[in-house]
Amino acid sequence: LGLAFLIYGALLWTALDYLRGTWGITAPSQKAFAQLSLAFAVLIFIQIIIGAFVAGLDAGLVYNTWPLMDGVLVPSGLFALSPWIANFFESHLTVQFTHRIAAYLVLAGGACLWLYGRRLGLTERARKALNMLLALIGLQVILGIWTLLAVVPLWLGLLHQAGAVLTFSAAVYLVHALWAKGTKLAVI
Numbered sequence: 001l002g003l004a005f006l007i008y009g010a011l012l013w014t015a016l017d018y019l020r021g022t023w024g025i026t027a028p029s030q031k032a033f034a035q036l037s038l039a040f041a042v043l044i045f046i047q048i049i050i051g052a053f054v055a056g057l058d059a060g061l062v063y064n065t066w067p068l069m070d071g072v073l074v075p076s077g078l079f080a081l082s083p084w085i086a087n088f089f090e091s092h093l094t095v096q097f098t099h100r101i102a103a104y105l106v107l108a109g110g111a112c113l114w115l116y117g118r119r120l121g122l123t124e125r126a127r128k129a130l131n132m133l134l135a136l137i138g139l140q141v142i143l144g145i146w147t148l149l150a151v152v153p154l155w156l157g158l159l160h161q162a163g164a165v166l167t168f169s170a171a172v173y174l175v176h177a178l179w180a181k182g183t184k185l186a187v188i
Contacts, residue, residue: 002045002049030121030178034178044171047099051161059093060096060157063075066148069100080093103140107141113130113134114133136170140167143156143159147159
């Protein structure tokens with residue numbers, strides 16, 4: 001899935017090059033924001049990978065309450081498997097908990113990025129991309145909670161996964177809108 005999303009991101013970037021012509025012009029005052037946007041797109045990518053483990057383990061079929069898991073904010077039994085790294089791939093509890101925490105980080109990070117970006121003199125395209133990204137993050141959080149509470153009906157699980165693709169697309173679009181032509185992406 002990770003490789004598929006990387007390929008998709010590269011194809012989307014190339015399509016945006018053809019559709020939009022020149023890239024955004026990143027002013028020196030916006031370079032840090034462009035770098036943060038790229039880091040945020042990576043965070044969304046990581047969240048999607050964690051979500052794949054939730055889906056693969058059918059971890060959404062257990063702990064179907066929100067905001068608490070098993071009646072508590074931090075459930076007991078996290079990292080119960082040995083070796084501890086196996087918990088991130090095999091423990092329903094740890095995988096779902098990690099996906100929830102990462103969702104909170106994406107939501108908070110998206111809100112902070114939006115607030116920061118609103119203070120900058122972004123181009124209209126970058127401003128629209130930023131607004132679209134925040135709206136999709138909000139929708140994705142709502143879909144995720146709904147999917148969990150409904151015990152993952154297929155149609156809702158698929159809608160949540162489609163939302164992940166759209167959210168990742170918006171993040172790539174924002175980075176593309178901010179990056180000056182000729183700037184190396186490996187700046188972080």
